Each structure stands twice: as structure tokens, then as C-alpha cells.
Amino acid sequence: MTDARDDFSTTVVEGDPPVVEVAGEVDLATAGELAAALEPLLATGDGPIVLDVGGVTFIDSSGLAVLAQAAASGRTLVLRRPSKIVVRVIETTGLDQVLTLEP
């Protein structure tokens, strides 16, 4: 089995807005980690949250569900530096309508 977790990482950079740097493959194995990184940010404040996904190479439905959950909470979620691959997945799933994509 592939071990997506080996390369996956999240780093929270406190600030306004807070930035979560995400790298690696976001999938069933790692989505929980991403959700855990977002949880405290979602629980405090009401401003936008930035996800720097420049290092994300793959995202599946489990990862998208985490983003969708955050977006459904009413907070503005900004995806910064998404790769073309990530952008296409976001567009195909219609999540570009609820996420802010920032080159």
C-alpha cells in the first residue's frame, strides 16, 4: 500500500489571516490530519483562513470533504497557490463556487 502519510504535512502559521501550509497527498489517510489542523482555526474568529496548497500533489474526495466542511461553516476559505491538478479537481467538483482560489 502506498503511504501517503509519509510525505504529508501541515504547518499552521499564526497571523491574520492564519495560513495553513499543506504539502503532500491529501487522501483518506491524511484528510483527518488536515481537518485537525483546521479545527482550532475554525473554532476561533470569523475571518478568512488561508490554505497554502502549493505543495499539494493530489487531493481526493476525503480531502475535498474537509475543505467543503470548512466552507459550509460559513468561513471564507482561501486556497493559495493551487496546482493545475488541484484547480481542476476543485472546478470539477463545483467547490470553486464556495472556495476562493488565489494563484
Next chain:
Amino acid sequence: MPTPPSRGPKGRPRPERGRQRAQTWLFALAFLGLLAVTVAGAVLARAEAIRRADERLEMAAERGDALLESELRRDVDSLVGAATIVGPDGQLSVATFERFAGDVLGLGVLDDLMLLAVDDAGTGFEVLSVQPEGADGPALGSDFGADPAHQAALTAALQSEGPTFSRHLDLGDGAIPGLTVAHPVIDRGATRSTARGLVITRVPVDRLVDALEPAVGEGYSATVTDGDEVVLGPPVEAGSRSAVVSVVVVDPPWMLTITGGPRADLTLARFVAVGGSAAILALVALVTVTVRHQRRVARANALLATGQERTRAVQEVAGRLARALSGDDVVAALVDHLPTAAGAASVVVATDEGDGDLVLLRSGPGADQGDARLPVGGSGSIVEATLTGREPAWLSSPLLWRHDEAVSALAGDGWAVALLPLAADDVAGVLAVSYSRVHLWDDDERALLETVGVLAARALARGRRYDAEHQAALAFQHAALPGQLPSVDGLAIAARYRPGAQRATVGGDWYDVLLLDDHQVLLVVGDVVGHGMEAAAAMGRLRTAFQAIAPLRRDPGPLVQAVSQQVALIPNAFCTTVVCAVIDLTTSNVRWARAGHPPPVLLTKDGARLLDEPGLPPLGVRPEWVPPVHEQHLGPGDVLLLYTDGVVERRDEPLDASMQRLCVVAEALADLKPHDFSDALLEALVPAAEQLDDVALLVVQMAAAGAPPIVRP
């Protein structure tokens, strides 16, 4: 500084030998690690046996270095400060035990060469021999072993049952002054024999070479002679870090190997002796510790690094075990990764599935699980003991399992095998770690492997629970999918659901076909996030929601929105993706809407294309939004494909490329009817062995021109 005793261990006066006092700061500490086994007569061809034995023992010597070093460090640590040793003859010898940088590494001997042996319990030393340099002494000559007297003496010494270290083996005057073969000892307990012995040389390698050269000849290639079959080799190189001299005499078989040279810190020697039907394999080790502190420290550091590396590698395996989901994952983690981590050749996992036989477990697709059964061998067998006693078996040599078929099967081609019990919950089995050469396990290594065994058993038990749940989820999933699709005149419909293979992923994807009235057919394909029973349950409820709401909201847009509003009430349904299409058979138009789902594919006589008009985010994300509905006319024979992302998702390529490939494959298969088309499409796009996710596929083909579009409810 006291004069070293000039007596043998028995107190018998020995000839005056030492005019030249040893200036060398050379010191020997011996630890005897040993195994003794019973051997029958030679089975293998002798020359081959010699070659292989030599090879194995040479390999074992490398392993022995580390083993001995760790033993040495432990023993010496308890002896720091000790300075006086009383020999069996009552005389005193003096040595200092030194500590460097926190590690006890060096032993300075302030006197002549001294041979010490650690007793079995590691509680003390016994002086075996003290021999000044340059003295005449027992020696190894080029005819060593060929002389029947030597053989008899050695064999007798090895087989004797005298008190510890009581015998001095005199091999007579020889060609190599300074080489002593001393005191092989055997203790025979009730269960096994152990042989101990000690050999030391402080002869520089080049002198050994000189002495052996006439017999060994140019190039030092192995020489086999008839009769006594004396083999000399492999080559000795002057100045080499670890020169090796081997002398093997097969009949009676015994072997002397000396490893070491002027720059070597370790000297190892081994005996194999056979007398009558019994044989004794003795691994005799002698550690020569010099006062070259830096080298000792470097060596110790290297050893420490090796230990740390091993620990790290095993931790890596433990991590894989912890992450393994299914029983297959567990077996794969062990079989694929433990050998490297443990420095072993291969790993076999075998479990008792309840009928008393062991079933060899292998991992991965195509693994043959059927015929790999072996009987445990009944009470008294090694495997049976491991299974019932839950104690590991450390089998250092094939001699230890010659008559045990179960171990033979587990060890394969291995020359040593560790059998670790697997016992946790309902798991009972054996983890066999085999090595390509004779192997000795030190305490740390044993502890590590035993830990792996415990973790593996737990992981296997957990994996089985996971597999059971997986099976349940699979059954549930199939039960929740449509049993039979409605028959619709004017449409040919095929549907497929396939669970993920490799990661035991099941549940969440679904398809459905509903007749809304006498001319409208609803097609639904959806995908719940995640897998397992929860996903399958959410899928079942979502499918029911569509069935319940569809008669009231016949347009796909309002229908999807209505279900999206229900999602908050259905556990695990949030973010489900879905595509809905309603085909009107009177107009041959299809209206569709999607939420988070990949676009349908339309296959016509002009080719395949994605119906990628926009949709909404997945269900529940914006339940207040109504998804846009799109409409498309379907010609006779046109095919509509609805599918889940498992059909197109690839980690190594962009989604666009994957969807494009779907179109290309669909075009290539355009001649096939929906059932064959579905099978061929999945086979081409999602080979079973590589399938990570579960997939659902719904293929609907309009009747060819001329067929009457009549719906039969």
C-alpha cells in the same frame, strides 16, 4: 609489575619460553559463545560442504564481531577497576580495565599476553594461559590437522567432559611460533552439549602468510586433497584488515579458522569436530583488545550506529504494522519490509486456521493461499513448541531442524531461522525470519524481533477484525444496491459496482435506475466520502432519499437540492457527490444535474465527449442552492455513461487527462453492448490489481433507430 605465571593451567611447569617480553600492548579477552549440535555423517558432497561451511562461518564471523563486542562491553563494564586475576594455578596476573568517554572499551594489559575467558554467567574471568612472545609453543603448521595425532588430540579435547578449562591441547612444535590453540572444553548438560574453546594468535598476518605459503601455494586458491581432504583457504593477504586462514579437515571433520591480523581488533576462531556419530560445532570466539583507544571508540560508535539503525528500521516496520488495515496489509508489511530491517533474507507468516495445520500467508494480488499448508508436526516438534509455548525458537543452523519438515518449509533456503510466536486474540501462528547464512542473535536483536512478533500478532488480529468488517460492509453494500435493474423498452442498461481491491475499500458508491412514470427514467450515480460500514449505510439512506423524493421532484435540479437538504440528517452523507439524469423517452432528451460529481460522458456516432456543463458543490455544502439543469438530445444508439471518480482518479496524472482517456476508451469500445462495454471499460481503465477505490458505473444506451420507444412499467 608482576611476572605472569609461566605455568600451564594444571600447574604443570612449562619450558622457559619468554626471553623477549611482550612490548605489545595486546590483550585478549575471550568470550565463548557456543552452540553444540548433534550431527549425523556427512550428507553433502564433501568439497561442497567444505566450501559452504567455510563461507557460512566466515559470514558468521562478521556477525560474531558485533555480538562479541556487545558482550565484551557488557562484561567489561562490570569489571572496571578490577586489577588482579587469580589463575587456576594460584598465581596472580595483573590487568587494568579502562574506561573511555563513558564507554568501557579498552583493556590495557600491563604485562605479557594474557588469555582470559569469561565464564558462562559472565561473573568472572579465568586465566587460561600466559605466554610470552617468542616462546616455543603449540603451533599451527601447514600440515595442521593432517596429522592423526593432532586430529585425535583436538577431537578428544573437544569431546572431553572434563572440568572447565582443564585441558591444554598440545599440538606439538609447529611452524608458527606464538600461535596457541588452547583449552577446548565441553560441558554436556542433560539437553545439549556445549563446547567451548579458545584460540589466540598474536602472530602478524605476514608471518602467518609466510608459514602457510608453502602449503597454500600461489594465489592461495582453495586446495582439496584426497585422503584427508585438507583444504586451505581462502587467501591470506599480508596487511589486510581481516585476514582469514581456514584449515578444514573433513575426516574426521573439524575446522579451524582464524580471523584477524595485526590491525584487527577481533580474533575469532571456530572448531567443528566430529567423532563417531556425534558432532560438535563449536564457535569459539576470542576478542583481542588493543589499547588503540581511538579505533576502539570508532568501532564502538559504529556498532552503536548499527544497533540504532536496526532499531530504527524495526521501528519503521512497527509503524507499518500500526498503519496496516487488513490482514493482507499486515502480512505485506512483514514480508516486504521486515527482512531488510532485520538483516534477514525472507519472512514467512503462517497461522493456524483452526484445523491444526499452518497456512502460509502471502500478500498481494495473485498470492496463492490455497496449497500453502503444512502440518505442524505434532507434539514435540519445534513449531508445535513455538505455537503452544509461545516462546521463540532461535535456530542458528539447519542442523537444528534437519528432521523437522514444518521448520524446513518455513525456513526455505535459509541457514538460520527465528520462529516467533504470533498469539493475540484468535490469532495463533508463527512468524519465521530466515537468514541466508548461519546467524546468532544478540540480546538486543532478540528483544527487537520478539517485539515485532508481538506487534505483528496484534496487527494481524486487528487486521482480521477489519477484514470481517470489510466483508460485512461488502455484504451490506451489495444488499443496498439495486438487486435488479428495471427493464425499460427503448433502453439497454448495464450497471457495475466493484469494491476496491488493494486497500480493502468498499462502500459508498452507488447507482440506481427508477421509472418516474411511463416515459421518464431516472438515473442516479453517487459517491459517499469514505469507506466501510458507515459509508455503505449512508449510501443506503441516500439511495432511499432519492427514491422517496423523485416522484415528487421529477426534475433533476430540484431533486438534487431536496436530497442536499436531507444530508444534514444523514450521518456521513455530507459532501456526497451525485449526478442525476432523467431520460424522457418520448422526446429522447436527457436532463441532468450534478453536485460535486465528475461529468457524464456522451458517446455518439461522432465520438465521446464530456457533458461538463457546470454543477454545484457536493451535497450539503450549499443546500440552499438549486443545481443548474442541462439538456441534451440523444440519438438512436447513443450511450450515456455515469460513473464515480474511482473510474478516472489517478494520483499520477491530472483529472483532465484521466477523463480524456475515459472518452478515448469509450470510443474504442463503442461497438459493444452495454454489459460487455461496461466490463471492457472497467478492465481497461481500472485493472483489478491496481484498483484503490471502489467504482460504480451506469451505462445506458438508446435503442437503435426504428425501435419503438415504449416503456413497460
